[in-house]
Amino acid sequence: MSGFASTDDLINQVSTNGNHFRVDWQKSTFATTAHTAGLWYSLFRGGGNPGADTILGTGTNLAFQALTDATTNATGIRHGGDVGGGTGYKHILSAAAQTAAATTAPCVLMLVDLLGFYPITTVTTTGDQALDNTVTLPRYTDGAGVQAFVTPSTVMGAGTPNIRLTYTDSGGTAGNLTPTTLPIGNTAAAVTSIVYSGTGNGKFGPFMPLAAGDSGIRSVQQFNLSATYTSGVLNLVLCKPLLTLPITTLGVTAERDLVNQFMSMPRVYDGACLAWLMLAGAATPVASPLSGHLEFGWS
Amino acid sequence: MAGFANARRLADAQDAGQYLYASFRKQATQTTGAGVWFDLSMSPGNPAPNYYIGSPGVFVPLKQSTDGGLRHGGNVSPARKFLRKLMVTTNTAAASVTPMKLLDYIGFYGFIDESVLDKQFLDNTTPLPRHADGAGVQLMPVVVAGQTGGQPFTVSYTNQDGVAGRTTTSVLMSTQFVNGTILCSQNGGATYPHAGPFLPLQTGDTGVRSVQSVTIGGIGDVGLFALELVKPLASISLYEITAASETDYLVEAATMPVIEDDAYLNFIAMPTGTLANAPIIGLLETTWN
Numbered sequence: 001m002s003g004f005a006s007t008d009d010l011i012n013q014v015s016t017n018g019n020h021f022r023v024d025w026q027k028s029t030f031a032t033t034a035h036t037a038g039l040w041y042s043l044f045r046g047g048g049n050p051g052a053d054t055i056l057g058t059g060t061n062l063a064f065q066a067l068t069d070a071t072t073n074a075t076g077i078r079h080g081g082d083v084g085g086g087t088g089y090k091h092i093l094s095a096a097a098q099t100a101a102a103t104t105a106p107c108v109l110m111l112v113d114l115l116g117f118y119p120i121t122t123v124t125t126t127g128d129q130a131l132d133n134t135v136t137l138p139r140y141t142d143g144a145g146v147q148a149f150v151t152p153s154t155v156m157g158a159g160t161p162n163i164r165l166t167y168t169d170s171g172g173t174a175g176n177l178t179p180t181t182l183p184i185g186n187t188a189a190a191v192t193s194i195v196y197s198g199t200g201n202g203k204f205g206p207f208m209p210l211a212a213g214d215s216g217i218r219s220v221q222q223f224n225l226s227a228t229y230t231s232g233v234l235n236l237v238l239c240k241p242l243l244t245l246p247i248t249t250l251g252v253t254a255e256r257d258l259v260n261q262f263m264s265m266p267r268v269y270d271g272a273c274l275a276w277l278m279l280a281g282a283a284t285p286v287a288s289p290l291s292g293h294l295e296f297g298w299s
Numbered sequence: 300m301a302g303f304a305n306a307r308r309l310a311d312a313q314d315a316g317q318y319l320y321a322s323f324r325k326q327a328t329q330t331t332g333a334g335v336w337f338d339l340s341m342s343p344g345n346p347a348p349n350y351y352i353g354s355p356g357v358f359v360p361l362k363q364s365t366d367g368g369l370r371h372g373g374n375v376s377p378a379r380k381f382l383r384k385l386m387v388t389t390n391t392a393a394a395s396v397t398p399m400k401l402l403d404y405i406g407f408y409g410f411i412d413e414s415v416l417d418k419q420f421l422d423n424t425t426p427l428p429r430h431a432d433g434a435g436v437q438l439m440p441v442v443v444a445g446q447t448g449g450q451p452f453t454v455s456y457t458n459q460d461g462v463a464g465r466t467t468t469s470v471l472m473s474t475q476f477v478n479g480t481i482l483c484s485q486n487g488g489a490t491y492p493h494a495g496p497f498l499p500l501q502t503g504d505t506g507v508r509s510v511q512s513v514t515i516g517g518i519g520d521v522g523l524f525a526l527e528l529v530k531p532l533a534s535i536s537l538y539e540i541t542a543a544s545e546t547d548y549l550v551e552a553a554t555m556p557v558i559e560d561d562a563y564l565n566f567i568a569m570p571t572g573t574l575a576n577a578p579i580i581g582l583l584e585t586t587w588n
Contacts, residue, residue, distance in 0.1 A: 012304045026493070028494060
């Protein structure tokens with residue numbers, strides 16, 4: 001059986017077998033997007049180490065594209081490469097993050113494995129738009145725990161459309177709909193923002209709500225805007241959330257021990273494309289830097 | 300086999316004396332920048348400062364036996380040594396909220412001239428003394444003669460798989476200029492998205508085996524820097540002046556970083572105030588088996 005059989009085995013794998021990887025990352029909020037308190041944002045396109053992605057918004061309109069740690073122009077946080085062709089078990093053992101940028105704290109970071117995205121350039125089209133699922137999920141193929149969010153790669157125009165998905169859930173049931181109240185997109189939503197996040201009615205975040213009883217998305221068949229977004233490019237991104245990390249205070253490192261403190265040890269699959277989402281707790285200037293580290297162990 | 304097969308072996312090793320408590324005190328004299336990473340190896344205290352002395356552009360290895368650094372005990376091969384615990388504290392309020400990273404300083408290329416706009420080729424006659432395959436090794440440019448800032452630079456290197464011709468993302472020199480400043484670190488601003496302590500490697504790379512050249516762009520600058528190769532080992536933070544900060548890397552992080560024989564260890568720090576004249580006192584505990 002793969003995975004750590006015991007605490008002793010974890011100690012042995014990390015210390016004796018050297019099955020350990022540490023990455024020190026640094027990401028800045030997007031260069032032209034100031035964050036608004038209460039909204040969620042993706043740091044995938046922020047500069048830093050690794051650098052900004054340039055893949056969102058590219059490719060065939062409405063067609064799913066898979067993301068891996070080897071996808072050109074997808075700049076996921078490194079996690080130590082493959083461990084056993086999919087049979088090895090890699091886990092996140094600890095995580096930390098901090099910022100010294102004014103008004104960046106408090107905030108909540110969420111680490112996600114970005115599985116892929118549907119670029120949507122037809123943002124003036126109302127009603128259902130059929131999505132192309134020729135390419136399927138590269139990881140979490142049954143959709144268990146997979147969530148969706150919508151973020152622009154080109155700033156959106158005027159509009160506050162309701163957003164609805166028709167999807168197949170992780171049990172394989174097709175035709176499920178985003179429940180009412182539907183998420184409402186923010187007008188002129190900025191690049192990297194999650195367009196329906198916020199603090200008012202019809203605001204959700206960071207993920208699109210699922211139908212009652214559902215816990216994951218295997219694929220999305222229809223994307224629906226109730227009204228025009230006038231201009232811009234959206235991306236419907238599928239991801240697997242792995243951990244959350246609240247930063248409370250400027251300069252104070254947020255730390256998570258995922259073995260002894262928050263026993264979860266999220267699994268990281270071969271090929272994972274790791275990125276941070278961020279819930280802004282304050283008005284945050286553009287290009288505000290955050291940094292930290294992740295530690296991984298595997299059997 | 301080197302390492303610990305289980306928790307019992309850890310306890311046995313401590314009982315058998317395979318354990319070291321080593322104290323340190325680092326006290327920066329410079330007025331550091333808030334949110335800007337700073338190299339404490341250049342600061343006075345115990346151990347003594349490192350001045351990045353060497354011939355320009357020539358790789359110089361750093362070792363505990365010849366250069367000092369934080370004490371961690373002698374060589375233990377064929378056993379393996381681990382960082383078990385760290386404790387840090389300060390009684391200076393301006394330094395009391397400061398994230399820190401413990402690094403293995405593998406070596407450096409000295410005195411890279413920021414005024415030279417031609418490609419500056421580096422000398423790799425001497426190999427890396429540790430982490431020779433480059434796995435996890437990062438590039439950290441450290442100011443040794445102050446600059447104005449704002450000019451771009453890139454580094455051409457061989458990655459952890461031995462692939463040459465890799466190039467870092469172009470980054471700008473910080474406007475923070477005191478010696479010990481990490482040259483690529485700046486606390487925000489749209490022109491400084493790469494604010495961390497390490498140069499962003501080319502996409503897909505996780506380490507650096509050697510550096511072939513440095514290219515200064517723009518109009519150049521007036522300073523000098525040392526290009527340090529480091530392996531990040533652990534993190535810890537100063538939180539307040541009334542209590543020390545402690546981390547047990549086995550219990551609280553589930554990993555005990557490996558410390559190679561003869562490693563040169565020291566800290567970098569990112570103050571939210573200033574480190575000027577702030578003594579950072581602490582204990583470093585290692586165990587081996």
